[in-house]
Amino acid sequence: MELPLGTETVDVQLSEYDVTVAEPTGGDSVDVRRAAERALEEPLGRPLASTVDPDGDVAIVVTDVTRTAPDDVLLEALLERLLACGVDRERVTVVIGLGLHRPMTDDEIESMLGEHADLAVNHDPDTVVEVGRISAASHDSSDGSDDVPVEIGEPVADADTVLSTGVVEPHQYAGFSGGAKTVVIGAGSESLIGYTHGPDMLARDGVRLGRVEGNPFRETLDEAGDLVGLDFVLNLAYGPAGVLDVQAGEPRRVVRELAAAARDAFSVPIDRQFDAVVCGVGAPKDATLYQATRGATYVALGDRNPTRPGGRLVVPAALPEGAGEGTGERRFYRRLRDASDADSLYDELRRGYEPGAQRAFVVARVLRDHDLVVTDTDSPAVVEDCLMQAKPHVTDALEPDDDVLVVPDALNTLFVDG
Structure with a gap:
């Protein structure tokens, strides 16, 4: 074997x-590029053109080396769509969502993003801006905190439009990754990471692998994504045979759509x-x-x-x-x-x-x-x-x-x- x-x-x-x-x-594979183009043509929610200012700056947060994703393909599709919306390439910054992982090397970035590597910067968790606060009480916290600061890296905070690629895959705490998680954790600071990954949060019944609905961890990420101004995502889900599906649009809807497909594809009765x-x-x-x-x-x-x-x-x-x-x-x-x-x-x-x-x-x-x-x-x-x-x-x-x-x-x- x-x-x-x-x-x-x-x-x-x-x-x-x-x-x-x-x-x-379960599940058949799809061609990533074609599926991404279809998803951008038929988004879940508002089209990309209605979310971007052609004269504004755009930040696109992508996953880092710890995840397997065709970031170059997804990024290429997004950049072409942005250009069609009147956004020049020079107005785009690609932020590598490291969270607290190590920075990616120049060679790794080039290997991951190809001809668009010049747009990329590693997220710096020490250079962040507070964009709002989340009420810990609304998530049934017992740690005595009144609220939790949501801080985001400067390239994201300074952007007029925030976009993200990502993978919706089974996740120990969020149920499934992707959506707002790529941005608020990948390009965030220790404040939100510490709160969402703390023992009080991780001990809650709804925080578990494969669960999206009724999951306080996922709910916190989504609320933080609203504060950051995450406008639109392009995510994919894997199946046993390869990429299962690609969806674009409103982050919550994209995660739920892809999570449902992935859950069906990955379930094994025991x-x-x-x-x-x-x-x-x-x-x-x-x-x-x-x-x-x-x-x-x-x-x-x-x-x-x-x-x-x-x-x-x-x-x-x-x-x-x-x-x-x-x-x-x-x-x-x-x-x-x-x-x-x-x-x-x-x-x-x-x-x-x-x-x-x-x-x-x-x-x-x-x-x-x-x-x-x-x-x-x-x-x-x-x-x-x-x-x-x-x-x-x-x-x-x-x-x-x-x-x-x-x-x-x-x-x-x-x-x-x-």
């Missing part, structure tokens, strides 16, 4: 085990639990331990956990960048490295943590019930530092009598009751 590892695959021999493979089968669950990740997520652990947490903390209590989650991950070099990644690593055990770390983080450390909180939550084993990695010492186990290969993480579930694409599989 071939499983993703970095940009390639690793051969895993599981003939000696009782193996079940979880592979979503009627029992397994001794070991092998979670495929691959590039770009398995470049860092911070991102690769999503494979395990998405499986274990979804609506239906297929891993038995005390069972193992096994993640093949290359980890060429170790834990990761961004601010959030370093905080994640320090929290896990300095912890004595998962229970005490969870209790400590439940009382609060700095933005970025939320991934340590979620990992600790999983580690209280399951072992997490990372295999085939370039950074075994980093893994062992973080309350996890490192093994050479997937089979080294399995026991002879294990009932094994293999999830080739753990980040895009939603388990439901069978």
Whole structure:
């Protein structure tokens, strides 16, 4: 069996085990460029021409290197549409939505955006402007805060029109990513990241993988997007066969439309639990331990956990960048490295943590019930530092009598009751 590892695959021999493979089968692929043009012609809500001032400045926020997206194709389609609306290319700034991840290099930006790389700037989370405040009480907060500042990077705050590309994919907290999230988190500051990713928010019932409606995390992002002035988005969703659909228009409507399609495509019924669950990740997520652990947490903390209590989650991950070099990644690593055990770390983080450390909180939550084993990695010492186990290969993480579930694409599989 071939499983993703970095940009390639690793051969895993599981003939000696009782193996079940979880592979979503729904959805056909579309041509991204044609689908983007169709979406811009038939948007959900107002057309782009009615949202832009031809004489104004435009900021387009795009995803960073941690997400797989044809940003060059989506950006090209948007730029052509803007030109048709009378907006010259020179009035456009492309902002790379880093959040608290590391800046992208010039080579990475050129590889991602091609001939439009010259328009791009990395978001600087230390250079932001407050554009409004969100009432924490309206989201049933118990942390004593009256409101939360919404701060956004200067290129976005200074723009007359704010647009975004993005991917609507399963997300641990937002239900699905995309929409306002690309802008308010990707081009925002620690204030909103700290609030939305804090233990009070993440402990709420509605904050979970695959849920959009009734999700306080998603509601907060959408409200922040209104304050930022996010006018129009061009997003896509993946399916098992490739890009499933592309939609454009009003951010909330786009997310809900694409999330519904993706949920149908990625759902896998499950009627029992397994001794070991092998979670495929691959590039770009398995470049860092911070991102690769999503494979395990998405499986274990979804609506239906297929891993038995005390069972193992096994993640093949290359980890060429170790834990990761961004601010959030370093905080994640320090929290896990300095912890004595998962229970005490969870209790400590439940009382609060700095933005970025939320991934340590979620990992600790999983580690209280399951072992997490990372295999085939370039950074075994980093893994062992973080309350996890490192093994050479997937089979080294399995026991002879294990009932094994293999999830080739753990980040895009939603388990439901069978």
